[in-house]
Amino acid sequence: MKRTTPLRMGVIGCGAIGTLHANAIRQSNLATLLAVCDTDFAKAETLGMAGSKAQAFSSFEKMLADTPLDAVTVATPDRLHLQPVLAAIRQGLHVFCEKPLAGTAAEAARLVRAARTGGVQLGVDYNRRFAFGYQKAKQLLDAGCAGSVCQVAFHVCDGVPAKVASQPHALLTSLLSHHIDLLRFLCGEIISVQALFHGPSRNRPHDVSLIAQFASGAVGSITAGWRNGQARTVEHLRLAGTQGVVIVDDVQHAVTLWHATPDDAQRFQPDYFAGGNRFYDSVTAHVAAFIAALSAGKTVPVTAEDGWAGLRLIEAAIESNRTGRRTKLSP
Numbered sequence: 001m002k003r004t005t006p007l008r009m010g011v012i013g014c015g016a017i018g019t020l021h022a023n024a025i026r027q028s029n030l031a032t033l034l035a036v037c038d039t040d041f042a043k044a045e046t047l048g049m050a051g052s053k054a055q056a057f058s059s060f061e062k063m064l065a066d067t068p069l070d071a072v073t074v075a076t077p078d079r080l081h082l083q084p085v086l087a088a089i090r091q092g093l094h095v096f097c098e099k100p101l102a103g104t105a106a107e108a109a110r111l112v113r114a115a116r117t118g119g120v121q122l123g124v125d126y127n128r129r130f131a132f133g134y135q136k137a138k139q140l141l142d143a144g145c146a147g148s149v150c151q152v153a154f155h156v157c158d159g160v161p162a163k164v165a166s167q168p169h170a171l172l173t174s175l176l177s178h179h180i181d182l183l184r185f186l187c188g189e190i191i192s193v194q195a196l197f198h199g200p201s202r203n204r205p206h207d208v209s210l211i212a213q214f215a216s217g218a219v220g221s222i223t224a225g226w227r228n229g230q231a232r233t234v235e236h237l238r239l240a241g242t243q244g245v246v247i248v249d250d251v252q253h254a255v256t257l258w259h260a261t262p263d264d265a266q267r268f269q270p271d272y273f274a275g276g277n278r279f280y281d282s283v284t285a286h287v288a289a290f291i292a293a294l295s296a297g298k299t300v301p302v303t304a305e306d307g308w309a310g311l312r313l314i315e316a317a318i319e320s321n322r323t324g325r326r327t328k329l330s331p
């Protein structure tokens, strides 16, 4: 497969998130944005003209056939990732796909196999891994500051995005896919889950409580809900280890490390004026890391296997809520 520098890239899906991807590609000196595509052609045209010129298309098949590219971003709605990702892989292109990787774990497995067979890389945009709070927590854990993690607890609360409100299990697929991924990112593989959902209907819960068992032996939980009308998004993470406790009070602003010694704490905050306070900077940072990895011939930061694992865990949680039992994950 021929590769050029800078990487020749395209974006499929020019909505809110596709626009962020296009902007991030345009900011990179390792990539150039050549083409953009949306079934709503006006959106593609607008994005194509919004910086260095990129050719606009209304069909991804035509864009892939007409434009010599090395990689594409797929930022179509959740249930519409499969076809453009498969088409790009078949064309021999690397792909950066928005989360969740696919509509089901079986579809995700198909994409993992296709990318392996095609010898291309397929990344998944779990951008929260690149947000200040979680980057800092990962650094502290990797440096052994908290010892071995024994327990982890997430509390998440957000409004319901209108775009996904009617989608079954959107709380899990749209929002909590990030936090399930973060549990794996920070604490390793999850081997079983137990879940309880609360109304308004079984397929559209607005509150979820999920317990996870890690391969390391540690235990964890996520308690989360959609809450329209609340003042702001809340994300609070607490990781307790054998030597200390790491608390992410707020994804963008503050991480605290409590040492084993009582009353001995360190607080970490990004430089407010350096721009570290904007959450969607994490998408820009992830796009840059994806491009840098491809350019250096390295594995991309978040792989298709991570995307597949996330969807298997979501389906395991749905099964657990249905059966009332813990669901074990096969290796």
Ligand SMILES: NC(=O)c1ccc[n+]([C@@H]2O[C@H](COP(=O)([O-])OP(=O)(O)OC[C@H]3O[C@@H](n4cnc5c(N)ncnc54)[C@H](O)[C@@H]3O)[C@@H](O)[C@H]2O)c1
Binding pocket: 012, 013, 014, 015, 016, 017, 018, 037, 038, 039, 040, 043, 058, 059, 060, 075, 076, 077, 078, 080, 098, 099, 100, 125, 126, 127, 163, 174, 283
């Ligand atoms: N990483 C994050 O933090 C984050 C945040 C929000 C959304 N997302 C994900 O990003 C994806 C897009 O979300 P969004 O909010 O930008 O949605 P959006 O509705 O704003 O944009 C999606 C665009 O895709 C276009 N589209 C649909 N089918 C297409 C096709 N076959 N070919 C080309 N274009 C097509 C639509 O016309 C629309 O413009 C979703 O998977 C969503 O879950 C990720």
